[in-house]
Amino acid sequence: MHKRLSKTHLFNLSSLILLCTVRMYCSSPLNKQAQFTRETKTSSVLFLTNSQRKLYTMSANPSFGSDELGISKGTILGDHHMVEAFLGEGSFGVVTRCRDTKNNKTVAVKVNKSDPEILLQAKLEIFILEQLRRLDPDRCNIVEWNGYFLDGERICLNFELLDQSLSDYIGDRNNRGLPMREIRPILNQLANALFHLGSVGIVHADLKPVNIMVVNRSESQVRVKLIDFGIACNTSAVIPGDCVGTIGYCAPEIMLGTPYDEAIDMWSLGLVAVELATGVPLYPGEDDYDVLKFIIETQGQLPDHLLESGLRGPENGQTLFVRLIKEMLALDANQRITPSEALKHPFFNPGLSRRTPSPM
Ligand SMILES: *[C@@H]1O[C@H](CO)[C@@H](O)[C@H](O)[C@H]1NC(C)=O
Ligand SMILES: *[C@@H]1O[C@H](CO)[C@@H](O)[C@H](O)[C@H]1NC(C)=O
Ligand SMILES: *[C@@H]1O[C@H](CO)[C@@H](O)[C@H](O)[C@H]1NC(C)=O
Ligand SMILES: *[C@@H]1O[C@H](CO)[C@@H](O)[C@H](O)[C@H]1NC(C)=O
DSSP states (O other), rough: OOOOOOOGOOHHHHHHHHHHHHHHHOOOTTHHHHHHHHHHHHHHHHHHHHHHHHHHHHHHHHOOOOHTOOOOOEEEHHHHHEEEEEEEEEEEEEEEEEETTTTTTTEEEEESOOOOHHHHHHHHHHHHHHHHHHHHHHHBBBBEEEEEETTTTEEEEEEEOOOOEHHHHHHTTOOOOOOOOHHHHHHHHHHHHHHHHTTTTTOOOOOSSEEEEETTTSSSSEEEEOOOOOTTGGGGGTTTTOOOTTOOOOOOHHHTTTOOHHHHHHHHHHHHHHHHSSSSSOOOOOOOOHHHHHHHHOOOOOOOOHHHHHOSSSSHHHHHHHHHHHHOSSSSSSOOOOOOHHTGGGGGGGHHHSSSOTTT
């Protein structure tokens, strides 16, 4: 099912960040290069974008197995959690919005699906969530977990209610990508989350926009939190060759079946960074190989020297952003930037946001 990449298919890094760069140049009216890029690249960019969008919307519409689970609006889970809505679906089960009738607060309750492996899965997730309790969820940009309860045979994980996923947040902007002033804090918070996960020795292993939640979209300063630790594991307990994560967000070392560690999360974050800027996933397909091949076929390889020359000049938000992505997407896990290095990256320099021209 999961076609593995061979080494020869790991293309020039320039190709990976091409979309991102093209998108930046196109949206920066001040940049002379933009004219050139727009004229020469638009058709293939649109082509790629539309086909990505199609795949994207196809997968963005979860169907709820609520009949199968015997849960509907009004169902009481445990003693006092009344189901108000369905929020999403994952491998573990469904996520419902519930009102705690004891205190009238709304929470997100993740309820298990029927699956022979579910008890083991639930135990593993609870094990990880217990370890994460050492971290302050607000300071570490991680979802707050309030324990679990049982409803008959059902296992219910009780989380704080968050607003919307980052993929919906991007979708609300018609998948046009976010301005740099929003990208910067989001990436900074996610790097912070990875830094803290690293400090307790946990690999998330499934970082992607649907597993990142915007806390409250009405707040003027966007805040995000990492959710779904369903396949997270101890850094010390990773099994090389284990097929973890979501196709399209997996680091090359996973696809190649070589040993991996928390650096896989940074790879995924690099792809999230591209997606924030372009508005569409870089590899939305069912098969990494075909999508990568498609990018190369439609765009061609952008030689490094061209990319570099396009980015020369005083350091600004764009060049630093591309530099950060390159460091996050280092093919060699040993060369990949760590969360603490990322947090010190000049891209996050507070002075920068004032100097960069809008909208970037
Ligand atoms: C609970 O909160 C909702 C809105 O958040 C409100 O409409 C309702 O009246 C409240 N119920 C009680 C019993 O306080
Ligand atoms: C999970 O949910 C299903 C149906 O909702 C239930 O029948 C099953 O026993 C639950 N628990 C476990 C541990 O599988
Ligand atoms: C979200 O933020 C807005 C604006 O700050 C605030 O009015 C609202 O109460 C917040 N919503 C929640 C659920 O906290
Ligand atoms: C994971 O790490 C924690 C503490 O860091 C440790 O207590 C636990 O035994 C580890 N579990 C595995 C499966 O390695």
